[in-house]
Amino acid sequence: MTGQKASDIRNLTLTQMRRNFEVKSKPKRRLRIESRFPLIGRGNVMRDKVVDHDTVEILLNQSLR
Secondary structure, three states, X not given: OOOOOHHHHHOOOHHHHHXXXXXXXXXXXXXXXXXXOXXXXXXXXXXXXXXXXXXXXXXXXXXHO
């Protein structure tokens, strides 16, 4: 779709991808990158429910009693 090799795209940062798009687009447009739920990764799925290691250990010990 982009006319670029996948390996080339993988080596670009989002900033570089945005800059390339904005330079090539006619008329000049700003690229908007959106994040939509759900994304892959525990932190994204759990969002505000992420628990630190010490808290998990305390909860585990309480559960095993």
